[in-house]
Amino acid sequence: MEGGTLTVGLATDTAIIDPSITGSSITAVITRNLVDSLVGQAEDNSFVPWLAERWEINSDNSVYTFHLKQGVTFSDGTPLDAAAVKYNFDRILDPKTTSSYAKSLLGPIDKIEAVDTGTVVIHYKKSFAPLLQGLSLPYLGIQSPTYLQKATSTTNTVVGSGPYILESFVKGSGSKLTRRADYNWGPGYAKHAGPAHFNGIDFKYLPESSVRLGALASGQVQAIDEVPPANYRSVQGDEKLQVVTRENPGVNNSYFLNTSKEPFQDTKVRQAFQSAVNGAAAVKAAYLGTLKPADNILGPSTLYYDSGVASKWGFDLAKANELLDEAGWTKKDADGFRTKDGRRLTVHYVYDSASVGASNVTLAQAVQYQVRQAGFEFQLDPVDAGGYTARANSNDYDLVSFFYVRAEPDILRTVFHSAYVPPNGSDYVRVTSLDEKLSKAIGASDAERKQLYGEIQSEIVGQAYAVPLFVAAYQLGASKKLHGISWATNAKPLFYDAWLEP
Missing domain, CATH: 3.40.190.10 (Periplasmic binding protein-like II)
Known part of the structure; x- marks a missing residue:
């Protein structure tokens, strides 16, 4: 022992x-x-x-x-x-x-x-x-x-x-x-x-997931994280091995859309992108049923999680196309991507290749295909840690992805309060509209905190500041x-x- x-x-x-x-x-x-x-x-x-x-x-x-x-x-x-x-x-x-x-x-x-x-x-x-x-x-x-x-x-x-x-x-x-x-x-x-x-x-x-799994199976390591989705059930069924899953509280793994510049400065374009993403299908393709699709910005085990937000958004390709038409992205180029004033509707997904696992890249490729049906060109921009920081600090990205683990809904202040815009933190969305409520909630009574965090969750999803993808675990x-x-x-x-x- x-x-x-x-x-x-x-x-x-x-x-x-x-x-x-x-x-x-x-x-x-x-x-x-x-x-x-x-x-x-x-x-x-x-x-x-x-x-x-x-x-x-x-x-x-x-x-x-x-x-x-x-x-x-x-x-x-x-x-x-x-x-x-x-x-x-x-x-x-x-x-x-x-x-x-x-x-x-x-x-x-x-x-x-x-x-x-x-x-x-x-x-x-x-x-x-x-x-x-x-x-x-x-x-x-x-x-x-x-x-x-x-x-x-x-x-x-x-x-x-x-x-x-x-x-x-x-x-x-x-x-x-x-x-x-x-x-x-x-x-x-x-x-x-x-x-x-x-x-x-x-x-x-x-x-490399195969190396990690092989090391566990051979006894070179006694534990691994991120059990590869394709091997999840075989590991579970191995008499010598076990899989223990703990769903994360806090901010779900999501795409965070940069509202400070085009094209996501336009609420309709953000809502169109959100509507063009079939999160459940993408998560199933990447994680093979081992993780739950997200229905809100917060995970279900987080204090004041609002289950009612789920009914207010979701995959709707017809809605995505309608919103893009309303936003003036009515033309398409020879490749089928929408254009406006001679510009293609391109969004750059910037990510640190060392901290975003292979399954997340598979998920991004599924989303890339999905949003193309609405006319978005979704470009994957893998960089190293230094490049990621530099791109974030210089506002050179359209969306990023991450999750934050915390059982306390104050985690939303870390991710959506303008005091934490890069390089000062993780407000990659670059919004200011939530500042007052996020600041008020930290000192409010339980009942008022519940109401404020409910309103904040509704605005984040309703205004498409983010596209929740899955409940990280x-x-x-x-x-x-x-x-x-x-x-x-x-x-x-x-x-x-x-x-x-x-």
């Missing part, structure tokens, strides 16, 4: 391992083992002690007081105290750090006080209800200030207080983690206390000898309690 190395094959890569400066899901999977959080969130969504043994919140959610466990240290031997927590959050709030996602999770902070070595007080300018949920995520995990102050770059190193220590991270290859022998401050939801069971964890980047293929995997509320596997039978 104790010892050994767990080897995990990952389908996608991350360019950055510092969880404070990325929203990458892969970074979250790896660094959950390296950094601890102030609070934990159990699978039943309750909040439990972790680095903070207890906390108080004032009546209007504007002052949070955290009392830290004593004796916690970072892996470099320095103490994890109130000053360290304050340093981490101040760093995230500093514009020079470019912590767009982590910063959005912290919300509109007024000031942070380290009252004494064991007490941190966070003051807000106005009510901020979602803080505990954000604090439970690895993006707000606490890192060693001593390390952070010395590091010239944190893109490939992390020093935290977690059950494992990062031995190495190499972009395009993977990460090696080693057990911390003196770890003794796990989250309240953990099944055991003390050090982790494995001596180490190796995360290997294996982008973490699909863990694993040896049946692997036990003790638990799940975070962001649908990520947790390895602290995990062990292998001989």
Whole structure:
């Protein structure tokens, strides 16, 4: 039960391992083992002690007081105290750090006080209800200030207080983690206390699905993510293997349409594109029934998900053609694509080829064929991570795709508030119309939050700011000898309690 190395094959890569400066899901999977959080969130969504043994919140959610466990240290031997927590959050709030996602999770902070070595007080300018949920995520995990102050770059190193220590991270290859022998401050939801069971964890980047699957079947790795859709049932039927699926809460995998320039500046063109996409058929073609098509911008397991949005939109080719006619795209060129004023109706789908898996490319090719029936030329523009960032920051794209995992609907602020237009975050849609409601919702009562988020979901889909595609899910293929995997509320596997039978 104790010892050994767990080897995990990952389908996608991350360019950055510092969880404070990325929203990458892969970074979250790896660094959950390296950094601890102030609070934990159990699978039943309750909040439990972790680095903070207890906390108080004032009546209007504007002052949070955290009392830290004593004796916690970072892996470099320095103490994890109130000053360290304050340093981490101040760093995230500093514009020079470019912590767009982590910063959005912290919300509109007024000031942070380290009252004494064991007490941190966070003051807000106005009510901020979602803080505990954000604090439970690895993006707000606490890192060693001593390390952070010395590091010239944190893109490939992390020093935290977690059950494992990062031995190495190499972009395009993977990460090696080693057990911390003196770890003794796990989250309240953990099944055991003390050090982790494995001596180490190796995360290997294996982008080819056949290679990943072969490594699992042969025992070279004990777990993989993104079980290939074509092999899903055969893995499930293998007596030595298992597939565990966890649907993601948060923003569904969607196409986000750039409203700031033509052609998607025109609402009718956006609605036409949305109507020309047969999401259910495209998702079935790409994922062979292993993932659910999305019927809303939020996944069903997200707080305040509105099931009524599904009836307000959907595939309708006749409607798409009618809307494009109304928008003035009435002519067609020799290739059958619509034109207007001598310009072809071309939209560029820009994506990072390392973080968008093969099945997503298959899905995009299905959509490419679908929207062509309405006269859209849908161009796939694969780029590397640097190229993707450059295209986003210079507003050189028509649509992008991604998903964000969070059980709290405040995730919509991260994706649709104009404060987070690239390079400041993930508002690739570049809208301002939702700002007031998104800001109001973070401090409202439960009833008002439900109403506001319902209105926001309706506008996002109704105005075709996005085309929801599928409910992303973490699909863990694993040896049946692997036990003790638990799940975070962001649908990520947790390895602290995990062990292998001989």
